[in-house]
Amino acid sequence: MESFLNRYRNMTVLLLVIFAQLVLLAVDAKNDQHVRFIRVWTVTVVSPLARVMEGMRTSSISFVHNYITLHDADAQNRRLQAEVDRLKLENVFLTNQLNRADNAKALAIFQQSTPSKTLAASVFSMGIGSSRKVVYVDRGSTSGVMREMAVVTPDGIIGKVTAVYPTASEVLLITDPMFAAGVISGKTHARGTLKGTGTSECKVDFVAFEDKVDPGDWFFTSGDDRIFPRGMPVGVVKSVKPGQPYREIMLDPSAMTAGSPDDLLIVLEGVHQDIPDTPPATQQVYLAPPPPPLAEPLAQTAAAPTDGSASAPAAAPRTGSGTEADKMRTVYQKAADSEDIVLGGGPTGQNIKRPPDFTKIPVDPRTVPQGRGAVPPSAPAAPVPKKGTESPIPTKTTAPANPDAVRRANQAGGGPGGIPQL
Amino acid sequence: MSYSGGRMLLSSQREGQVSRFNVWVTILVPFLALLFQIYVPLFFRFLNFLEMPLLVVIYIGLMRRNPISGLLVGAAVGLAQDAWSKNPLGMFGITKTLVGYFAASIGMRLDVDNVLMRFLVALFFYVFHQLWYWVMEHMLLNQQSPFDMPAWLGLGVLNALVGAALFHFLDKLRVTSR
Numbered sequence: 001m002e003s004f005l006n007r008y009r010n011m012t013v014l015l016l017v018i019f020a021q022l023v024l025l026a027v028d029a030k031n032d033q034h035v036r037f038i039r040v041w042t043v044t045v046v047s048p049l050a051r052v053m054e055g056m057r058t059s060s061i062s063f064v065h066n067y068i069t070l071h072d073a074d075a076q077n078r079r080l081q082a083e084v085d086r087l088k089l090e091n092v093f094l095t096n097q098l099n100r101a102d103n104a105k106a107l108a109i110f111q112q113s114t115p116s117k118t119l120a121a122s123v124f125s126m127g128i129g130s131s132r133k134v135v136y137v138d139r140g141s142t143s144g145v146m147r148e149m150a151v152v153t154p155d156g157i158i159g160k161v162t163a164v165y166p167t168a169s170e171v172l173l174i175t176d177p178m179f180a181a182g183v184i185s186g187k188t189h190a191r192g193t194l195k196g197t198g199t200s201e202c203k204v205d206f207v208a209f210e211d212k213v214d215p216g217d218w219f220f221t222s223g224d225d226r227i228f229p230r231g232m233p234v235g236v237v238k239s240v241k242p243g244q245p246y247r248e249i250m251l252d253p254s255a256m257t258a259g260s261p262d263d264l265l266i267v268l269e270g271v272h273q274d275i276p277d278t279p280p281a282t283q284q285v286y287l288a289p290p291p292p293p294l295a296e297p298l299a300q301t302a303a304a305p306t307d308g309s310a311s312a313p314a315a316a317p318r319t320g321s322g323t324e325a326d327k328m329r330t331v332y333q334k335a336a337d338s339e340d341i342v343l344g345g346g347p348t349g350q351n352i353k354r355p356p357d358f359t360k361i362p363v364d365p366r367t368v369p370q371g372r373g374a375v376p377p378s379a380p381a382a383p384v385p386k387k388g389t390e391s392p393i394p395t396k397t398t399a400p401a402n403p404d405a406v407r408r409a410n411q412a413g414g415g416p417g418g419i420p421q422l
Numbered sequence: 423m424s425y426s427g428g429r430m431l432l433s434s435q436r437e438g439q440v441s442r443f444n445v446w447v448t449i450l451v452p453f454l455a456l457l458f459q460i461y462v463p464l465f466f467r468f469l470n471f472l473e474m475p476l477l478v479v480i481y482i483g484l485m486r487r488n489p490i491s492g493l494l495v496g497a498a499v500g501l502a503q504d505a506w507s508k509n510p511l512g513m514f515g516i517t518k519t520l521v522g523y524f525a526a527s528i529g530m531r532l533d534v535d536n537v538l539m540r541f542l543v544a545l546f547f548y549v550f551h552q553l554w555y556w557v558m559e560h561m562l563l564n565q566q567s568p569f570d571m572p573a574w575l576g577l578g579v580l581n582a583l584v585g586a587a588l589f590h591f592l593d594k595l596r597v598t599s600r
Binding site for chain 2: 010013014017018021022024025026029031032
């Protein structure tokens with residue numbers, strides 16, 4: 001070093017002197033912004049170096065931070081994945097709970113609306129083995145359950161009790177090959193025997209080939225088996241094949257469309273009901289709101305067919321068959337026809353020269369509705385009209401004498417918005 | 423008086439003669455040059471073109487033939503000139519430091535007693551002085567001064583003429599030795 005300085009002594013001194021004067025110049029001089037040049041030059045020289053060093057420092061910190069972050073991200077990813085799995089299970093559980101709550105609500109509504117005495121039960125186990133279609137419910141002999149009791153849902157029949165234990169019962173499903181029940185067609189009243197096939201479908205045996213059954217027709221319980229009350233929906237015909245001497249009818253059980261239900265009803269005391277000629281509008285139970293206080297001309301509504309297969313009551317009046325309201329309507333229709341008066345032909349008071357004389361209606365005990373919503377036989381001269389059959393002329397004599405009876409009769413008729421009576 | 427027998431370039435440094443000056447001469451002559459630069463133009467504006475401190479630095483550098491002493495004299499004269507002017511400290515100092523250094527370096531190779539050589543050296547260092555000052559103004563101070571090379575050359579010729587006469591006068595003050 002010393003030899004180097006000796007060799008380049010002149011140059012070294014020159015550089016030192018110039019550097020010293022540069023420092024002096026930088027300290028003394030200011031730029032346009034009144035900032036000393038020593039500060040400007042220092043910042044100018046130091047800034048790139050500082051920027052490079054800051055970049056290196058930031059990169060180093062970022063690298064370490066990202067590494068740690070990624071390390072945490074891996075653990076966090078696993079933790080979140082576990083949480084997602086847990087939430088999925090919880091979601092499935094809650095969805096099932098919600099569905100069960102809906103089913104329980106529908107079951108409760110159905111239980112209140114059906115005249116049969118039923119007992120709610122829940123399926124807690126499936127039968128072991130694939131050949132038999134049985135389930136176990138949490139109601140047994142201590143709850144009043146006995147063998148051969150019917151098991152139903154609002155959608156239709158499910159099966160029957162085949163074994164009873166103190167706190168549980170075995171239910172044979174209608175899809176089991178050993179199951180059999182008497183059924184009847186809602187449209188043509190063709191009778192047959194429902195049998196399980198071991199699959200999701202059932203078949204209806206012993207339907208004579210001359211009986212007309214089409215795909216889409218509904219079958220209901222006939223009550224002949226003394227197990228299922230008459231009038232409960234069974235299912236809809238899926239296919240019909242001609243055969244000798246019986247048709248081969250395959251049927252989709254209405255209560256098994258979504259598989260075996262979790263909640264069901266055991267019929268403790270069955271009450272037979274009429275066979276509806278129209279299929280259930282919906283498979284869900286619906287309670288219509290109470291009717292308005294003033295009767296409306298619902299004859300047109302009642303005359304309208306509920307679907308394409310159902311015939312209009314006005315066009316094809318039934319005689320004696322159908323619900324109590326239908327029977328009452330038939331009586332009034334006959335009375336109006338005998339006097340050449342068209343009921344429901346227009347607004348009230350139009351196209352009618354005189355009111356019909358309903359006092360001439362013959363009193364026939366068979367035509368007077370009996371049972372729920374029935375009109376007392378002691379008042380045949382002033383029959384209680386039902387909404388769909390009320391007189392177009394509003395008179396005091398045609399006012400509803402018993403609104404509750406009318407409402408129940410309407411519900412029994414299965415009109416629009418009403419409850420399908422089972 | 424010529425020590426080189428009429429040649430402008432020396433064959434070796436040994437041919438060159440190192441001039442020595444008394445200390446008071448080394449201090450007084452630059453001081454007088456500074457006073458001349460400060461006060462004479464106040465009374466004689468046409469003498470404003472003269473750069474007496476620069477001519478003195480060139481002469482001392484050429485005669486002393488010692489780069490360190492030349493740059494120190496240049497730095498001292500330049501800083502003193504900066505101190506008496508409005509320039510930032512160091513502008514004339516750095517410039518005259520370089521002039522003193524290069525003048526001493528050239529003086530070892532040239533016959534500094536030749537009048538023509540003195541004229542040329544004075545002309546060259548005047549232009550170098552102006553050019554370097556302009557560069558520093560631009561590079562360090564970011565000031566936009568005009569680049570007027572013809573004027574520099576013209577003033578350089580005048581200063582070189584004055585310098586040749588001044589150098590002849592200053593030769594009377596040196597103490598020669600071989």
